[in-house]
Structure formats: C-alpha cells, structure tokens
Amino acid sequence: MKAIIEGAGFLTSVQDLGRTGFREFGVSTSGALDSFALRVANLLVGNDETDAGLEITLGGLQLHFDDERIVAWCGGEFNVQIGPAPLPAGHAAVVHPGEELKVGRPQIGCRAWLAISGGIDVACMLGSRSTDLRANFGGLHGRALRDGDELLLGKCRRSIRPVGTTDRISSWTAPHDWVNPAKHNPMLRFIRGVDWDRFNASTLQRLTTESLAVSPDSDRMGVRFDGPELKREDSVDLISEAVAPGTVQVPPSGKPILLLRDCQTIGGYPKIAHVITVDLAIAAQLRPGDQVRFSEVPLAEAHALLVDRERQLELFRIGLSLHTT
C-alpha cells in the first residue's frame, strides 16, 4: 500500500486538480500545472480524474511499490523505465512489488505527471491533496518529496487490464497531444488581457511578433521571460485585483510573467494577456532557454477549444471503460 521514494529527483510533489473555493482567503489554486495530463493519466490507470498523482520536474525520480500497481504518465519527452523496460507516455503498465520505476531527464519539456492506481493517499486539506509549495501545506508535509519518503497509496477503485503486445504494457493509449504536449519553441495562444489598452501599439506588436526567452527563475508560480521588454504607456498605480493561472502580467521591469497554478490570488501589475486554458498544457512544459511566441485568439475560440477538448475526453472515457472490469 506504499510507494517508496528512492530518489526524489529535482522537484517532485504530490498534486491533484487543485483547490477551488479558497481564493478569497488568499489560497492559491495549486494542483498539477497541466491538470489535463494528470486527468488523462488517472483515467489510464482506472483512477478517478481527481485522484492525486506525482508532478515530476526535470526527472530524476526513482521509486518502487510494496504491492502491485498500475501506472501511467503524461508530460514532456521523458525516458521512463520499469526495470529495464521502457514505458512510453500514455500507456498503462503493471509494476510488480519491488520493481524499480525510473524517470530520467526530459529530451523536450520540463514536467511529467505520474498516476498510480489507487491514487496517493495523503490528507485532504482545503478540499485538495495538492502540495502548496509556497504556503507549505497539503501533499506530503507541505513540501516537495525527499529521498526515502514513503507515500501511502489508496485502494484501487476499478481494475483495468493493460493487456497488449506484452502482458505488461497496454497497447491502447490516449491522443499524442494529450500525453505528450511538449514542443520545441512553442506558440501560446492568448486572449487580450484586462489592461491590454494600457500598452501602445508597438509594444503589443512586439508581443505578437517577437520570441520571448524563458528565464531560469521560472517556477510553479510563473514562467518569467527575459525579453523583449514590454513597456507601458502610463505609469498609473493599478488597484490590485484577481489574477489567475494563464494571466500574463508585466511588472515595471517590462519583463512579462506568465502565471501558473502556484501564483498569488491577486496582483497589481497590468495584465496584458491571458494564455488560453488548453495551451496551459504547453506552458507547463516550458523550461529556461525555450523561445515562445504568442498569438491572439478571440475568447469564443478559446471557449470552443476547451469545450471540444472536454468532448474528446468524454469519448476517451467511454472507450477506456471497455478495458475496465
């Protein structure tokens, strides 16, 4: 009933789909930076979508279980192995007791989400098992995993049979875009931000025509960009109001920050843009040095893309239920 963490890697934490309903108390959303990837991985192992899994940043994770579990992962281009056997993204696989599961460094991308049948059974705090790394609560002792940690696992809800070409790894999988959304120098689609009009035409043009370089001090709070600098027309102090994952805010330095799920609940910097929800999967894969381009879409298109993805996921759920007993 346990996962034993032999090597915790660079930054691995327990995450589910995050906290809802506590923003008025200043509590961040937290949760998997690509919540869709975790939902898909959970479905692949027969879990509820809301079960907690592991978010792995830049790899280096090594663990084993003391009983038999089914696992699946989605995310960047990582080299994952069960013993000597490679496990591709988006396939469910059986892991026997004591067998070593190893997540190497990514070729492309930054993060991966590992679902384990039964889910990770840490205490639910404020409606979620997610680790809030900034406020230090939730997950395992409110912190990232360390070497030697042990995680309690839940009871498997339904058994899923990953029978396929081998008796270990499923032949069926989820769509490639879902299980492996990482791209080299990607394009992120956005809708106009609340403060779009505070920037002049040439600044706005820079945002949509130039590449922005991801800075090394990016983390779960946000992706910071080194340039180009986006200068504002006015210098009026804005009244703080809500920000959300996806918000692109521009501090006085002119270097934009794309907020992710550990971001504060309110902010006073002008919001130039909002990356659309379906593209946050790509944003979660950005790592220092990546070059990003931004392209504007209307709100209706962002909505249509999100509705369509949910419909596709509904079909996928039905398909998967054929493999479940």
Added chain:
Amino acid sequence: MNIIPLGDSALIVRVRERFEDAAEETLDDVLRTCQQLRSAAVPGIIELAPAYTSVAVFYDLLAAVKASGQSNRAFDWLSERIRAAVAAGADRGRAVRTRRSDARLVEIPVCYDAEFAPDLDDVARHTQMSAKEVVGLHSAAEYRVACIGFVPGFPFLTGLAKRLATPRRDIPRKEISPGSVGIGGAQTGIYPLRSPGGWNLIGRTPMRLFDPQKDSPTLLRAGDRVRFRAIAREEFNLLKE
C-alpha cells in the same frame, strides 16, 4: 459596473473604478455584490473573490455552456446573469446591505517591542515622530480588511493614519517571521507565514492568521474591522502558548 474577461475561465466584475476616495463605501459595494452573486447561485460559477474595487468570478465553462444551452456565448450569458443577480439584489433593497456596523470587529494583540520591530525606528524617522507615537497611532485606529492575498491569510488593511504612511523597504527581506505586522505605503498588514516581504516591520502578533486544517482557514476575511491592542512581551508569550 464593468464585466471584463480574466482569461477564458474567469471574469472580473468591476464594481467601482476607484478605491481610496471612498474606501468604506467601495468595500461595502464590493462585498454586497459578492453576496448577491453568492445567493444567486448562477450555474457554472464556482468561485468568487473580492478585492478592493472588484469581484473575480471563476466559472466552469462546461457547466455554463450546459446551463445556457448555447456553446458559443458563455461569457455574454454569464455577464447577463451576473447583471441580473446584482440588479435583483439592489431591488430587494437595503435589507441585505452589508454595512460597516454589520462587519465583525476582530481585536489583534500586537507586541511592539524592539525585538519584533526592526523597522520601527525607520518609520519614526520617516514620519518625524517618536517610536512611541508611531505605536500609539497604529494601535489607536480602526482598520478594515480590503482584501486577503499575497499569501494565504495576509490581510491588506485600509485605514492607516496618513501620517504613518511609509514607503516599502528598498530591498525586501528574504524571510519574515509569521505574525509580523508591517506598514507598506498607505496600508498596514500582517504576515501570516514565513515569507519574503518588503513592508516595514513594527511589531508581531502571537495570533495564528492561517490554519489550513480549518474549513474557514483564515483569522480575517474581507470586510472585517480590525483593531490592534498593544501588549507586553509577557502577554505575547502567554498567548503564543
């Protein structure tokens, strides 16, 4: 009232454009709007967060699409429902009106001893007062929580005596002890957690401002009235236990 998209899963309801000129009325308006939206229970709305002049509304797009029966105009549909809820609330009159007198008063004990107040002398110098006068003014006023943010449970308090306004420190501290009371510009606040911060620290409370084990996890919420009571080190120690 302005309604503006905050990305594709949230929107901002701007109740007023300014805050400082009429902080009390603005806060009351914002909290009332928040309450009206809460009781209207608009399908698809999953979370509300008030701050200064606005209420942020987070929605589940799929639920809103389902409830509206239209897949391509969720934002317009939600905006209409929000305007209707606020208008209906206003019609119902002043019965549901949140007024300052209705807001609860929370007293927060603060020890202003030098060991907890590394920036008290700087504030005194900047405001051209003695440290004692600074403490006297700070603990005499009644404040209101304009919003909670920055970190869980951090109250941004409005109502600081104008004479006490002191700019943030040039170089923020990397680590501030939980319970530290600070002045940042024209606002005062309390750091609930060990965190970085740039406000001038003038005291510390033994009270716990954030406890994630509780369903209502913060000591304070937006709209609360707050008073600081100066306490001695002995009482701080007692309360801390």
